[in-house]
Amino acid sequence: MVPTSDALLAQIEQTLASLPLSGTPDELYAPMRYILALGGKRFRPLLTVLSGGLFGAAPEAVLHAAAAVEAFHNFTLMHDDIMDQAPLRRGKPTVHMAWDTPTAILAGDGMLVKCYEILLDAVPAAMLPEVLAAFNRCALEVVEGQQLDMNFEAQGQVAEAAYLEMIRLKTAVLVGFALWIGARLAGASPAQAAQLRQAGEQMGLGFQLYDDYLDTFGDPALTGKQPGGDILANKKTWLLIYTQAHLPATAQAELAQWLAVADSAQGSAKVAAVSALMRQAGADEACRTLSERYYAEGLALLQTLGTQAAYRQAIEQLAARLMRRQS
Amino acid sequence: MVPTSDALLAQIEQTLASLPLSGTPDELYAPMRYILALGGKRFRPLLTVLSGGLFGAAPEAVLHAAAAVEAFHNFTLMHDDIMDQAPLRRGKPTVHMAWDTPTAILAGDGMLVKCYEILLDAVPAAMLPEVLAAFNRCALEVVEGQQLDMNFEAQGQVAEAAYLEMIRLKTAVLVGFALWIGARLAGASPAQAAQLRQAGEQMGLGFQLYDDYLDTFGDPALTGKQPGGDILANKKTWLLIYTQAHLPATAQAELAQWLAVADSAQGSAKVAAVSALMRQAGADEACRTLSERYYAEGLALLQTLGTQAAYRQAIEQLAARLMRRQS
Numbered sequence: 293m294v295p296t297s298d299a300l301l302a303q304i305e306q307t308l309a310s311l312p313l314s315g316t317p318d319e320l321y322a323p324m325r326y327i328l329a330l331g332g333k334r335f336r337p338l339l340t341v342l343s344g345g346l347f348g349a350a351p352e353a354v355l356h357a358a359a360a361v362e363a364f365h366n367f368t369l370m371h372d373d374i375m376d377q378a379p380l381r382r383g384k385p386t387v388h389m390a391w392d393t394p395t396a397i398l399a400g401d402g403m404l405v406k407c408y409e410i411l412l413d414a415v416p417a418a419m420l421p422e423v424l425a426a427f428n429r430c431a432l433e434v435v436e437g438q439q440l441d442m443n444f445e446a447q448g449q450v451a452e453a454a455y456l457e458m459i460r461l462k463t464a465v466l467v468g469f470a471l472w473i474g475a476r477l478a479g480a481s482p483a484q485a486a487q488l489r490q491a492g493e494q495m496g497l498g499f500q501l502y503d504d505y506l507d508t509f510g511d512p513a514l515t516g517k518q519p520g521g522d523i524l525a526n527k528k529t530w531l532l533i534y535t536q537a538h539l540p541a542t543a544q545a546e547l548a549q550w551l552a553v554a555d556s557a558q559g560s561a562k563v564a565a566v567s568a569l570m571r572q573a574g575a576d577e578a579c580r581t582l583s584e585r586y587y588a589e590g591l592a593l594l595q596t597l598g599t600q601a602a603y604r605q606a607i608e609q610l611a612a613r614l615m616r617r618q619s
Numbered sequence: 620m621v622p623t624s625d626a627l628l629a630q631i632e633q634t635l636a637s638l639p640l641s642g643t644p645d646e647l648y649a650p651m652r653y654i655l656a657l658g659g660k661r662f663r664p665l666l667t668v669l670s671g672g673l674f675g676a677a678p679e680a681v682l683h684a685a686a687a688v689e690a691f692h693n694f695t696l697m698h699d700d701i702m703d704q705a706p707l708r709r710g711k712p713t714v715h716m717a718w719d720t721p722t723a724i725l726a727g728d729g730m731l732v733k734c735y736e737i738l739l740d741a742v743p744a745a746m747l748p749e750v751l752a753a754f755n756r757c758a759l760e761v762v763e764g765q766q767l768d769m770n771f772e773a774q775g776q777v778a779e780a781a782y783l784e785m786i787r788l789k790t791a792v793l794v795g796f797a798l799w800i801g802a803r804l805a806g807a808s809p810a811q812a813a814q815l816r817q818a819g820e821q822m823g824l825g826f827q828l829y830d831d832y833l834d835t836f837g838d839p840a841l842t843g844k845q846p847g848g849d850i851l852a853n854k855k856t857w858l859l860i861y862t863q864a865h866l867p868a869t870a871q872a873e874l875a876q877w878l879a880v881a882d883s884a885q886g887s888a889k890v891a892a893v894s895a896l897m898r899q900a901g902a903d904e905a906c907r908t909l910s911e912r913y914y915a916e917g918l919a920l921l922q923t924l925g926t927q928a929a930y931r932q933a934i935e936q937l938a939a940r941l942m943r944r945q946s
Contacts, residue, residue, distance in 0.1 A: 315759070320766040371728060375721035394702035394769055397724060401698060402762045404731055409755045412748060420751075421744050428736045432642070435729045439647040442721055 294606045297338070300351060304337045307355045308362060313406060323387045323399035324406065327366045330382045335614060336470040337362040342607045343474030343488060346598035354474045356414035360407050360427075361470045367403040368434055370396055375442065404431075415477065422482075423473060430469040437462025450528045452537065456497065459530075464496030471607075480598075487593055495590030499614050501583035504529045506619070508567050509576050514618035520563030526551065530582070532566075535573040543569060587615050621933045624665070627678060631664045634682045635689060640733060650714045650726035651733065654693045657709045662941060663797040664689040669934045670801030670815060673925035681801050683741035687734050687754075688797045694730040695761055697723055702769065731758075742804065749809075750800060757796040764789025777855045779864065783824065786857075791823030798934075807925070814920055822917030826941050828910035831856045833946070835894050836903050841945035847890030853878065857909070859893075862900040870896060914942050 295303075313324045337358035344354035372378075373386040374396050380386060388396035408424075415423045440458040444450045468489035476485040506515060507522045508531055522529050539547055550565045570576060591608060598604055622630075640651045664685035671681035699705075700713040701723050707713060715723035735751075742750045767785040771777045799816035807815065833842060834849045835858055849856050866874055877892045897903060918935060925931055 317766050398766050405758045417748050420747050424739055428732055431732045439644050439725050
């Protein structure tokens with residue numbers, strides 16, 4: 293029997309709340325507790341727990357590894373928010389706004405060290421070299437992905453393959469690692485765990501592309517966000533890259549003109565015009581199709597793995613929720 | 620026979636230059652190579668190598684651990700320079716000036732992960748839990764020290780004990796760790812390595828207090844720096860804390876007036892006046908005395924340790940050079 297999603301989430305929240313994120317001076321640790329308490333879907337630690345279950349581990353056996361994954365994700369958010377100069381996260385002030393930038397840098401640094409501390413507790417000594425090597429690789433890839441994302445902002449044109457590699461690094465590898473560590477700690481073979489990581493990366497690509505889709509084409513009544521945030525920020529999303537490549541030559545000038553609009557008073561007109569051109573190029577449907585393809589590839593890799601079919605279904609249900617969400 | 624200091628330094632530079640600090644995108648890795656190539660005294664990795672030698676290890680056996688210590692030190696410099704808005708380091712643009720702040724944040728994050736990667740290669744699997752626990756503790760303490768330092772800048776008065784605890788965390792614990800890891804990897808017992816760490820912390824306190832002294836009372840012809848940088852920056856150094864506590868009541872108003880001077884045209888007058896008041900309070904001599912006391916305590920802890928007396932002498936000579944330096 294797989295515990296309900298709500299029961300697992302409660303265990304994850306409890307584990308996160310019990311992490312040893314305190315010390316002197318409190319200014320260093322309060323931001324770590326603050327960002328973790330902002331919430332979120334917690335789907336990464338859920339994947340770790342479910343992936344452990346897939347190979348017969350009780351949730352308790354992998355909860356701290358799951359917490360390390362979530363803590364690492366939140367470390368990246370804390371530093372990314374500084375780089376993106378984001379004022380809000382989940383409707384609350386970001387750490388560098390609620391405190392200041394030096395504190396957000398330093399609390400992030402401390403949080404990254406804390407991830408290693410949590411892993412050191414969570415992983416049997418014999419597996420430590422392997423798990424840390426995998427975590428180091430994942431962490432470096434996430435950082436590489438963020439750097440590529442920043443590079444792209446300053447670049448005129450981005451190739452589709454380069455964009456997909458960027459989101460693989462920035463987003464998908466951590467989804468893969470979340471599944472990998474749960475499985476490996478639960479006794480999956482290295483090959484099985486590697487296949488699960490691959491499944492996670494493909495699903496992670498699917499999730500991220502769907503995220504891009506929702507930002508522009510989601511129902512604002514359901515997402516609760518102003519539509520077209522990416523368009524307003526001139527972000528080089530997959531949708532835009534595809535549109536630039538597939539829009540008829542006759543409409544390219546119109547697209548370029550709208551992209552050059554920086555006047556915020558023309559914001560809604562810009563979002564309406566650019567998203568219409570994206571539809572004209574077929575980017576909306578192509579994005580959904582590609583997202584579904586990655587998702588399906590991830591599911592296919594998952595099929596042959598694990599001993600506990602009920603946990604496989606739970607992973608599939610979680611993935612399906614992420615791929616069908618409206619917000 | 621202990622290799623000469625120059626020979627060891629050459630080995631350390633070679634090891635640092637051969638660290639796997641490359642990848643895609645290069646914008647992430649170039650800043651790591653840049654800051655490491657700016658140079659420095661490299662006394663932390665030298666201490667690691669000498670401490671290994673004290674317990675019979677060849678330099679080669681601990682060079683990568685030494686490189687991890689130096690890489691960690693440089694990671695802290697990269698992020699501290701952002702927080703301090705420092706334009707120059709060793710006469711060259713700091714990373715956030717040569718690139719930009721987001722890149723300096725991200726390259727620092729990557730460099731911290733790289734430290735774990737280097738340690739993972741440098742440390743036998745059986746010792747990994749112990750060494751990583753010690754490194755995590757050291758890293759968190761360094762970050763705590765930097766946060767305390769920032770807190771003090773915003774605080775009216777700082778107690779002497781609080782200041783000493785801050786420099787212990789920010790500076791001395793890494794000197795202690797540099798000695799600890801060399802000894803422990805070379806086969807020193809946990810108790811011996813802990814005593815050596817303690818010796819390093821005491822010497823580190825001595826070095827840092829001497830640093831404070833040199834900043835204000837060093838010979839500018841020898842330091843090559845404008846004297847009184849700390850005074851101009853209104854830094855709450857040990858010298859100032861001591862002066863505020865020991866200056867006769869009749870001179871306190873004069874000190875407070877000078878401390879309030881923010882006009883840069885009055886900079887040299889401010890440095891001359893404040894340093895004269897420090898001398899009047901006896902802060903210069905008291906700082907030297909306290910620095911020497913920590914240094915002597917460190918040396919005393921070192922006396923009974925290790926099997927290779929020649930390496931003990933080499934550590935003593937290195938420490939003496941740091942305590943007698945004019946720049």
